[in-house]
Amino acid sequence: MTNTEVLIKDPFWHSYSELVRQTVIPYQWDALNDRVKDAEPSYSIRNFKIAAGLEEGEFGGWIFQDSDLYKWLEAVAYSLRHHPDSELENTADAAIELIGKAQHDNGYLNTYFTIQEAGKQWTNLYEAHELYCAGHLIEAAVAYYQTTGKRYLLDIACRFVDLIESLFGREPGQMPAYCGHQEIELALVKLYEVSKEERYLNLSRYFIDERGQKPEYFIEEWERRGRTTIWNKGKPNLEVYQAHLPVREQSVAVGHSVRAVYMYTAMADLARLTNDSELLEACKRLWNNTTHKQMYITGGVGATHLGEAFTFDYDLPNDMAYAETCASIGLIFWAKRMLKLEANSEYADVMERALYNNVLGSMSKDGKHFFYVNPLEVWPEASEKNPDKRHVKPVRQKWFGCSCCPPNVARLLSSLNDYIYDVSNGGKAVYVHLFIGSDIRFETVAGGKVTITQQSEMPWNGKVQFNITMPGTTNELFELALRVPDWSHSKNPILKVNGEVHPYQVEKGYAKIERNWADGDTIEWMLSMDTQLIAAHPHIRANIGKTAIQRGPLVYCIEEADNSAPIAALSLAENLDLSNHFASDILGGCEIIEGNALIEDQDWSEERSYRPLQKNKKETRFRAIPYYLWGNRKTGEMSVWIRYSHSN
């Protein structure tokens, strides 16, 4: 990959990156400092102060609380890339200094063990998240170094990694172990990429390959601890931690979904950087299982809150979904790595699906409220009164005791420019994965500096335009590869070059045009944005007889604010007469979809709950809004999947 720079200038996404910059980052800083009223405290900064000896007190929050600060710093680093802000940078520098003070002389850094369990370090890899936190420290350090050029946090991270490298491995005296929560594996790859130090790559590969080997380390250390655990009960469940099999032998996504996708991300990185075809095959098997059989239409993964986990193929209950925000973010990380292995639009389709639906929907329009769980069907009274659905919140929360998701959203949205393009073969080809208005500057094989300006009205409109500028040169040979999204398959997109319809060939989901591009060339890429009714695989029991509405990358839902409750009584009419228009007065402006529906008979004068069936239906209109905007009005029912009528 050549020296490439991407700058987002998108009307839709710009508001989000600005929200992250102006609201989310400052708000989360307040949260980390326990200054958000009526929200669960984070304790994160306070823990570092105590560990640094600057305050007295007990450790607060989860054992992995340090990672929230690291993720915030990573988001700050991305934000500073394009929005220098000396005040914010000073705040971050001060936080980094605090982190440095909490580091032990030998490089060890973890406030929980420093404050609460001195001497117990590394005795519970299964649960204690020490390497996980180290991973987030590394990611933050790499990002902060890349943006600011400041090495202080990177040095802290490297000192810790030096310690870790000495402790873990198959040499005598080392621990043949790995973390209960995968994260350091992908972080070490980033550290390798920024430093080119092979040993970081080797350590990552060691953790990946040690996982699932016999004898089972988690069981052995559990025995050594006298069979004690922190919060899990009984013998470690290896499947939950993806340690039931060597990772190269895994084919089915199991266990905690965030752990899984973080691990798969690192596997894809390693497959690429070490040309490991066995690892690549494992990645492909796991990708197919995850995205073909265990993914919600919104790009959410994880069907149960118990263990925040995958369950099994085609088990995707809408009202019990977990579909954790972090898991979709991890899926996006993974998709990005798969794209680097193979430019196949399937990966970008999933990336886009997860981004525009699950992830975007996790944050409120004000950037201060978040969903941890992203259900596809909500009945607020059930969330309140049926304990099975306690995890399904009908309203975004201010902060969480376990607040992994909000800073994860912040770091993703503020680094979104990394996900739009890939420049491959040393500048031979430019892949456009996402249609997000932006400038990409890159070098061609011949060394020419080219800027492509993408203009997009996505997600509301399917017309995308690219303008090519190449200061100091007039012609450059490269291939432009435009993704043909899965949602545009019904009508072939139209390609125009300089206003003329231009033929193209599609290879692995990308329309490819290789030519000597000239300064001033324009490319139009016109994607059909018809509203589509989508069916789910017939083995997904929850969706049989139902359809979801999709328009472009956006999955739609019906909400009680627009439709009468119970919204499950609504079904799409045979004579659907769908229409869509941009409603500037709804939810800050969005494309809404309306059509004919039928409402199941609601007249029920009897006291009792059962009576002979009367097939009475009333005609009505329904209104659907983009899923990502749900839950921003009054609390009410919501559903993505809607029953449809059909003639026999």
Next chain:
Amino acid sequence: MTNTEVLIKDPFWHSYSELVRQTVIPYQWDALNDRVKDAEPSYSIRNFKIAAGLEEGEFGGWIFQDSDLYKWLEAVAYSLRHHPDSELENTADAAIELIGKAQHDNGYLNTYFTIQEAGKQWTNLYEAHELYCAGHLIEAAVAYYQTTGKRYLLDIACRFVDLIESLFGREPGQMPAYCGHQEIELALVKLYEVSKEERYLNLSRYFIDERGQKPEYFIEEWERRGRTTIWNKGKPNLEVYQAHLPVREQSVAVGHSVRAVYMYTAMADLARLTNDSELLEACKRLWNNTTHKQMYITGGVGATHLGEAFTFDYDLPNDMAYAETCASIGLIFWAKRMLKLEANSEYADVMERALYNNVLGSMSKDGKHFFYVNPLEVWPEASEKNPDKRHVKPVRQKWFGCSCCPPNVARLLSSLNDYIYDVSNGGKAVYVHLFIGSDIRFETVAGGKVTITQQSEMPWNGKVQFNITMPGTTNELFELALRVPDWSHSKNPILKVNGEVHPYQVEKGYAKIERNWADGDTIEWMLSMDTQLIAAHPHIRANIGKTAIQRGPLVYCIEEADNSAPIAALSLAENLDLSNHFASDILGGCEIIEGNALIEDQDWSEERSYRPLQKNKKETRFRAIPYYLWGNRKTGEMSVWIRYSHSN
């Protein structure tokens, strides 16, 4: 009520009482003695032996394990009523002797505290089930005394009650308390009815009225215990235990469903025996809430496994249902008491619904396997692999660690004769609640001894016949009140007396014929048994767009053994063409229902799970079987509620 005797002679039910007598009772005796291979041990007899000083060892099983033996003894007592069996009686006598040996000199009797926590008696009313076990001891003792005339167990019970009476109350030195699991309240009423000792009735009323008073006893004793609990976490949840409000002020069924219905049963008893109109009103309010808004069509109650509890109105998920067998049995107890308060067929309708569906379905055809949870929709793979559905077993179990349900089924089925009739006003009227072939012998107001022989082909056929015999007299005046079941409302039942159609008036759901009946009179009561499609209240989200099939008292279901999976893909066709016939080769012989259905398109060549909707349907036939017979063939999917097609 006069001296009345009822003997079941029903082809359908006789096989069940014989199953209980010949199989369930001996099998459960083996279970109580830990002799059932591959089943969880009961420890019940062993605990009594240890408590009696006959064996050494630790207490085994749940804290309320004693109650299993008591419930077994109660079932034995009912069985011996009509089937004297000296060997069984000897076995029971020996068990009773063992119980006596485990009793303390002061009357105290509970093997858990005797073995495990001597000195801790009565310190945890909230969880420890001491009064609950005492209640089952009382019920067993009353039943055993009524059948055999032997007082030994009754004396044990009375000694224990004497102790309890001295300990509980509002006098100085007494505990102003009640049990965490209601049961003794209804048992003390039985003890009153057999002994006519008012103090037992008063003690029952005391427990009922103390419940929910301030200060909250469960919280106080929790504080005294240093805030420790056995298995619950944190501060006692009063709503789960129906102790959140004085019972007279309660209107909504909340909390653990078995506790609730046992309590409501005692409340109805007390309302009747003490002419307490306030308590009666509370019973009616709670009845209406429970059966109109929180009951499954199968007569199951309890929508969540978490706390085995009610959730809220119209929240009745089919695939997550708890619908515990014991809760439906308690509902039957309660319905029987409500019928004594007021002969209203609504109570008998619910009694019949719970009996023929939830309760009957809980036991396998072989009498050796039981459901604790009775779901209305099962996907076996989800039960195995989605931890949210771990409680929903697709196959009946041999025995349970917490084995409250199997002995409860046994005692209900062996005392079913008590539920068929009520003779009221000293022999002035005979109410027929259930259409179960049987003889009832009773005395009229005039002192005449009348036998009514009921012949019924229920649940397969709607024709019921009654023959009246009155040895030594030729005419007796009394009213015969025949229930008009809720499922026969669409066509008025036809009544014939001595072969002639006879007019009748319906009062509160009973067809009443008062006349001077003559020896040899015959009454025919012809109930329509049309197959009905049933709709659920539109607020029950889970059932919108679906229908259930009912024929007579039986709710039907579709099973994978007869229909292809996923059975959710099946919907009833517009042109339904329903037919039913008795299939002697299916499940030991049952009336099956068949009709036209549509199957959602199962062709799916794509790897991914989502694609544009194609409304392809295939025509097929479906077969439904009675719900109570589900799960007796190969493991597979099952559903009570089925989607239906409809024209716009």
